[in-house]
Amino acid sequence: MSRTNKVIVRLTDREKEKILTYAQSLGVSMSEIVQDWIKQLPDPEPKNHG
Numbered sequence: 001m002s003r004t005n006k007v008i009v010r011l012t013d014r015e016k017e018k019i020l021t022y023a024q025s026l027g028v029s030m031s032e033i034v035q036d037w038i039k040q041l042p043d044p045e046p047k048n049h050g
Contacts, residue, residue: 003035 011019023030 009034 019030019033023033026033
């Protein structure tokens, strides 16, 4: 599945350093860390159209 959406998140210097260090320790990008976290979230409940 192609990723076409972009989300901009404001982080403190400390938050960015934490995610960057974690990503580097795993050999992945910061985007991959966020994408993997999102995959773990529950799917949204279907909206009732009626």
